[in-house]
Amino acid sequence: MDKVNGNHDARIGFYVCHCGHNIAAMVDCTEVAKYVGQLPGVVLSRDYKYMCSDPGQELIQKDIKEFGLNRIVVASCSPLLHEHTFRSAVEAGGLNPFFFHMVNIREQDSWVHTDRAEATTKAKALSRAAVRRVAHHKALEVKQVPVQPDVLVVGGGIAGIHAALTLAKAGKKVYLVEREPSIGGHMAKFDKTFPTLDCAACILTPKMSEVGAHKNITLWSYSEVVKMDGYVGNFTVTIKRKPRYINEDLCTGCQECIANCIYKEPKFTDEFNEGLGKRKPVYIPFPQATPQVVLIDPEVCLNFKRGVLTDKCKKTCVEACGEKKAIDFKQKEEFREIKVGTIIVATGFQTFDVGRMPQYGYGRYPNVYTSLEVERLVNASGPTAGDVVLRDGRHPKSIGIIHCVGSRDRNTNRWCSRVCCMYSMKLAHLLKEHTAAEIYNFYIDIRAAGKGYEEFYDKLLEEGVHFIRGRVGEVTDWAFIPEEEGKLVIRVEDTLAGVVRRIPVDMVVLATGLEPHADAQSVRRLFNMSCGSEGFFLERHPKLAPVNTFTDGIFLAGCCQSPKDIPDSVAQAGAAAAEALVLIDKGHIEQEPNTAHILDDCSGCKSCIPLCPYTAITLTEDGKKAVINEALCKGCGTCAAACPSGSIVQDLFDDEEVFSEIQGVLAYD
Amino acid sequence: MKYSYFPGCSLKGTGRAYEESLLPVLKALGVELEELDDWNCCGATAYMAVDEVKACVMASRNLAIAEKAGHQELLAPCSACYLVLNKTKHYLHESPVVEAVVQKALHQANLTYSGNTPVRHPLDVLVNNVGIDAIKKRVTQPLKGLKVAPYYGCQIVRPYATFDDQYNPTTMDRLLEAIGCTMVTYPLKTRCCGGSLTGTLPEPGLLCAYVLLKEAIARGADVIATVCPLCQFNLDCYRDKMASKWGDETIPDPRNPAARISVGPQLNMPVVYFTQLLGLAFGFSEKELGLHRGFTPMRKPACARAQPAAA
Amino acid sequence: MPKPKVAFYWCASCGGCEETVVDLAEDILAVVERVDIVFWPVAMDFKYRDVEAMADQSIFATLLNGAIRSSEQEAMAHLLRRKSRYLIAYGSCACTGGIPGLANQFSREQILKFNYEDAPSVVNESKVRPQLVFEEAGRRPHLPELRHVVRSLDQVVEVDYYIPGCPPTPKITKAAVAALLDGRLPPKGAVLAPDIALCEECPRRDSKPADLSFTEFKRPHQKLLDPAKCFLAQGVVCMGPATRQGCEAQCPSGNMPCTGCFGGTDRVKDQGAKILSSLCANLAPKEEAPIRQLLEGIPDPVGTFYRYGLAKSLLRRKADLETPKTT
């Protein structure tokens, strides 16, 4: 009673691609073509140098007409790469695009095997399976689903800002969600930018205020995405707006409340200044913060006790705010639900936690700094107004900058963070400018690949900054000779001179690397994305789809995808915006017709209903049969696999197609 | 708590003070030791340098015997033994070649080794199994105010950081603080003591050892506590040579930063095993703990003589 | 014109199928009236040679019940195939191997040893086993040989139609016979029972919640069964969702869960795999340990999911049993 019976009027055309040498080097393509040629149903079997090339595709179209082919199989690269290409070719040839099947003999055969005979046998088996399978293919129609034109941008760093502005200028409505009280991200903390040394604030703040002012942008700072449902073109996103105890619409940013806070002096750690400065319980992160709205820190505000409202404070801030009545101690967190068609994830990075490398003494020796701290230290608007004064009050006469802290290191992070060499040199330049100290860079290699970067390196050499090639072993305060007493000693093997050096300095700067946010994994799950092994979000294809993710309609920009400098982040943000615009302006997306449907033979046993995560399966009014709402169905096929009476069919993957594929791969020659 | 005990050559020889103090201290804390029957050289010293695989064979014989002894983990107080035994375990897991040779050799002796016996260091056991609190309870004469420079040496944290931080180990600090000592900041915790260089290339060897003493002096320590027989030996036995070489070097006076003192006279600082300090705090006598054996013997600090100590 | 000749035969089965024919009660007369029963060992005395003597294809239809597990049954299957125009697999055993098919979990030696030596009720010191041929008073009787493998009828000879059930109901039997006699024949190979799962005609269907997920499995004897509620909703394995209807839900009506005797639908290759898939997919837990623990409630998946279909299932027989030497 075998239910899988072949389709006897199939006229199959088979094409095996050499892909230059990529496939042909390990798979005997002519042999495969010859073999498939004699399989039942195969009318025509060819091997060709590049099937994806125009001539390759035209060949298919020509053959369809000339030989009356009604099924096409192409054995080449991964379907994830070119299935669409060939389906279009088949359609152009006058066939339903789904009378096509693709065999992956590159990524999963020629590239991963070393024995030509075995690789060829495998290619034959996979092709044989495809040929058997394609005979069962049905004509299917691509469903078109309208695309919601609004866009969500997650993360208000330079990448998110640029993406949001690009879309807004194109007339699209954008929601920009930022976790911190202000947008600006890491860039807002920088003093100057390499290699041009133009001031970060000067180029960033105009963009920030433009975001704040743009009519097409809804800016939700101090907010987080907590839930995402739906699919490309039709996402439903829930956003949590954390209470800042200030009514954003009423606050004018006059900051009278700050001036009049019961605390006369700022005395709480100032996050924006990396703890080098102090702020009050009511504060605005930094002068150019966007939105220009203050917030209250319930952990330290006298009107709260450990976050719980007590109403014990005199509330001088409220008096100061007066008629504006912007302060609202009773503010609760709010949840907003929005519908968007596309999402751009630009959640950025975190800097490496230097605590993981105790040998560099951060925390043990007060004069060891992270690069980000130094950015604030040399910053005119920083806690010391640009005066580089050490934690012990001295001004450094010698400074050591240690590169690759948390980069290119088996014990911590293996990747190169790409920006450290350049920003280390930038800081070297700025520190020299501010302190005239002797400056030593300790590097593994100088990576100055970028427009004007190498020139910047040369400039620093001319400025007399020292470069010592070697990975620093430790930073210590034990003096071997009197000259070292009271100094930080950097012990390093100078790999150019071939000697171990001890270099005493007053100040050590750790060039911390970039790494994924601690919560990258949960963000990934939230948006149904993948992460690379190092934890950065995974692009769909390293070359051809660098801003796409595996979830259609969700795009990546900036350092959440991999370490980048500002120009690259901005460029990628533009690309992501463009990808979003493609979907929006097209107005609809085409859905792979791999949804499931239920046959009349359904017995109404209800086994499938609880299995659908999208509640696409329901019972007919009379309760006699189950039905699938194809608009909701995402095509996983779980229900089809579970239907005890075989009454659910998943298009593109129906039982007889899969069975024939199984028989195909196993049939002996 | 019961452990197989691998003393190794040192603890029966130059480092016997270590054994003399370790045994009563562990006993006092209810840790039983059972010395390995018919143990042999751990395989350290020259072997590792000459033929690693053969060294592994030596080591694994001990491991095999321990496994045969059953149930217990193996306690290896000497840093060299501790390292070689652990290294052997790693090699056996990582390299089928080494494993083959070793198993073959063991087979000749009708032994087998599954590669699973845990090798433990006293510091590890004291902190993670016995526990600081249990130790505090046992203290009868806290060493109040004794300034100690904690010196771990290289072998228990390199290349394998098994139970403590590789760059800044702290187990000994926590132990000795628990018995009342004051730990001085000592950045050379894991720096080389000179190893066997002191025997082969005295110049650099001695320098290594000297630097350690000098820094302990500069940090105002009364005593250096160590976990390794070789470290103890190198720091303890060459003071005269050091004195003649660098005796008149001067360093800032730890008690008065403005002034400077010369190193020479200070060099005779006691270098003891951490177990000896534990022993003192537990009320054992200098003799019981082998404190008299050091070239610079250590006297029980005044604070610890006051009987009985207020907890 | 002469009445069409009909034959009934009985291979490895309990005889229940024969009962059904009798259960046709007075209807049987109607049948007898229209046909001429030429061979029916259970009811009338015939000899093999009588069948042998018949002309090939001279029997209009043979309803053969029981699985094929002995040389004699195999021989008769071939013989009747040759003599009949339509050979009909009658009942679960003939269709899919039935209960005897469960013997495919054991080797012939295991079976013989247990039945003639180890079974608690057996007394057989001299460990006598049936011989294929033996001498007795100058006579040499032959005994059929037990095959290593239990087979459904269509694994031995070509089958025209299938009437499933353990046993088939008089209703579908009558319908089938009528269809045959009136020449209203479905395509060859068809199963003469509705191709929809049992739930559709099960009186308990509507009592099954639409969001059922399993937190325990109990076997019918381990629990007091609610006479109206879906068995699955009571945590009792019921094969109904994976089983072809036609039995009029007799077991559920008798407060017993369906055990799957009608076999799977035409759309299914392996009834057991399918019910397993649907049951497991709907388990509540998500981690290995609790999943395993919950599944301990199904101690014998093979016996539960393949009670009637093992011989005809995708795997057919325990894979590591020693292979029969060609006799």
Add this chain to the structure above:
Amino acid sequence: MTKEWSPRIVAFFCNWCTYTAADLAGVSRMKYAANTRTIRLMCSGRVDPQFILEAFAKGADGVLIGGCHPNDCHYAEGNYKMLRRFELLRRMLKDMGIPPERFRLEWISAAEGEKVKSVINDMVKKITALGPLDLPGKFADWDREMTELAPAVESAPVEKEVAHA
């Protein structure tokens, strides 16, 4: 199987994680045994136990299923549905004389090309040690006991006296 035997493994990979990981292994030019024949499905939840039995029945020496890690399923929970089937199916296969080593479920994320390699190599190693399963061959052997009888029937075999027919 005239040429030297080596295992044939049918692999069902989910489109989003494991199939992508296998592509990644390719792009990274990792090298692994050529014994698997991959069938791409959208989700491990689509793996119908019938597919697995069919694969064994048609001559697979092993079956490998690759899906997204728990909580990472592109379709929320398809991988759990497979996990639950897997647990019972593996037990049932054992009862049917097919050892657990021949049937494997692995969570392999899109980033774990390395894991594709190690899992496949490991499985090939284990199954090579077990030797062929070859159900089609077994079916043929089992049915050989019938071959000589069918023709015999033609020449009326039942003449001989048969005890209690």
